[in-house]
Amino acid sequence: MAVSSKIEDFIERSSWIRRMFEEGARLKAEHGAENVYDLSLGNPNLEPPLEFKQLLADLAVDQRPGLHGYMPNAGLPEARAAVAAGLSTEQEMEVPPENVVMTVGAGGGLNVVFKAILDPGDEVIVPRPYFVEYDFYVDNHGGSLKTVAAGPDFALDPEAIRAAIGPRTRAVLINSPNNPTGRVYDEQSLLQLGRVLEEAWVSTGRVIYLVADEPYRKIVYDGVSVPPVMPLYANTIVVSSHSKDLSLAGERIGYVGVSPQSSDVSRLMAGLILANRILGFVNAPAIAQRAAARLQGITVDLSPYARNRRALYQGLTDMGYEVPMPDGAFYLFPKAPGGDDLAFVKRLQEELVLAVPGRGFGEPGYFRLSYAVPYETVEGALPIFARARTESTG
């Protein structure tokens, strides 16, 4: 066999998702990409802020030596300092630069965290629906993902998490604003989650981490704000990236920030920095770290996302789709008319609309739409959603 048994299995299991993507690619090739309404990709379509281009221009003439060479595995001091300052504001708690590791995106950051904390057989609890890569990120390091149902409208359900905690629980992983639902967890439920974790920690004597994956923190609408998580529970690790807020997904820049109140912080930081090195990341890319350092207070203009969100939510709701208004990110997660997400997504494909079935997020019966697209894509897709719903429920 050319690959390991596990990878062979992963390739097979993911084949139906791959087939859907291949079908999308085939449709674009056949009908022209401009005639396909692709709402399937979680790919920011806005350009990075102008300040990023200015940074490149500055680096092009910067003669200081070593700008693109090796550096400490944890990252450039100025990047760690800038991120720590940003985190301190967002988390309403003083996070020192030593508690920050610059990473290859949030995906790299989550792998670094799980490599550092998981013993074989450890469990990570996550509410459904969830970003499907979490399965791999936990499995890579010998752990297993344990999913729990969300509350109504995909709210956080701390009691469901309490019921799932067992002797092998090592972490609870949350993602707010959420991919795929767009939900932002409210302060009340987060406070309650903090109490649940505190009680479990005290009763078992075993550190359980709250891992908050927050790449969409700055992508929120209608004045919603994302509550800080560090004040709620001591053993909190925040993972984020600038893929969305600076539209730099291809440059792979993210970070891990640890609460100053976490148990044995210096040992945890040593573990995270070692994991960043030995997984082969070594350090986050240098130019992208300089962007993180200089652009920390900046966010892309969200008005195109906001306009799409309103149009798509309003349009679908008017047609009778059941979907909660998303607070953040750039996704909607409606119920699939007729109940079969795979069948419904295939029906959409017939008229060149691409979406992702909910089972791709561990939640069959729903489908995900990304509105990180040109407004014309939303406009063009809406009549097709109307027809597809009438047919599927008719």
Add this chain to the structure above:
Amino acid sequence: MAVSSKIEDFIERSSWIRRMFEEGARLKAEHGAENVYDLSLGNPNLEPPLEFKQLLADLAVDQRPGLHGYMPNAGLPEARAAVAAGLSTEQEMEVPPENVVMTVGAGGGLNVVFKAILDPGDEVIVPRPYFVEYDFYVDNHGGSLKTVAAGPDFALDPEAIRAAIGPRTRAVLINSPNNPTGRVYDEQSLLQLGRVLEEAWVSTGRVIYLVADEPYRKIVYDGVSVPPVMPLYANTIVVSSHSKDLSLAGERIGYVGVSPQSSDVSRLMAGLILANRILGFVNAPAIAQRAAARLQGITVDLSPYARNRRALYQGLTDMGYEVPMPDGAFYLFPKAPGGDDLAFVKRLQEELVLAVPGRGFGEPGYFRLSYAVPYETVEGALPIFARARTESTG
């Protein structure tokens, strides 16, 4: 415990190396960095070629959309094509772009390879001395490293490798030009290794990969050339980076290239691309990929390394040190006078010379010197090497 048992163990085991580094940092703080002769770092001290700065200037004014956004996990088409063309020349075999995955450095690339091919308990054979990170890269994915002795003057010893091959052997890992010895394996011994692997493959029916880690391929002296490896054996995977030849170590750009003759190539490529995604790399950083695409034929000016190599080799040999002349990379790996590498490295530290003990590479009794340093560092260190040798053998 704040971290997993394994990470706890890694932190403890690496603590004496860390103490040496910390001692170096302490010496620099106490005496001023300019008064310390630091020959311990495998960090290119040359600047990237001017073409890299030109690329940044061009990107600063490039208005095409999506330049810094998501892309296929395998990399930008133009980067894969340029690397494939470069590999085809170096390997004297047509390598198509589809056989290339752009990675986060060679460290990322090796993790991607081992994630894709190793089942739990699989073994990877490597000649000693070896780059110490290989231990982690193999262990990360459930494999174990099996080391074999090198031949005289650190030459490749295919018969030692043959003797080490067993039912769990999945790969043989070679590194030429070698870190830490500077040895380039000659064509004859590589041909013999190819035959050994071919025979083992035929007799067991199990694919054994030859993984060639080649980040120093272009860093060679005195007209030495590094023989191609793909023509010697079908199941060959080349891993490399532009950390050294373009001095872009901090930008994390490398690649994996698979021989077109490898078994079930399309399945192997699918596994490598999946591994690149699920380990959280997702894709190699976009700007650095554009550098790989544009600068494929370019190498930093090696004359500073060549001058240092000659001065350090000549100086040490004249004093009586036993050290083979390195063919490539920027390291010397002399025998430690007195035989105790740790004691000798500590003796050097007393006069502010930093080196790495051979046990850091699985070969006690030697020490590694990096000559990727200013010429003045070599000049200043030589008299100290003379005194330290006299004392240690006296």
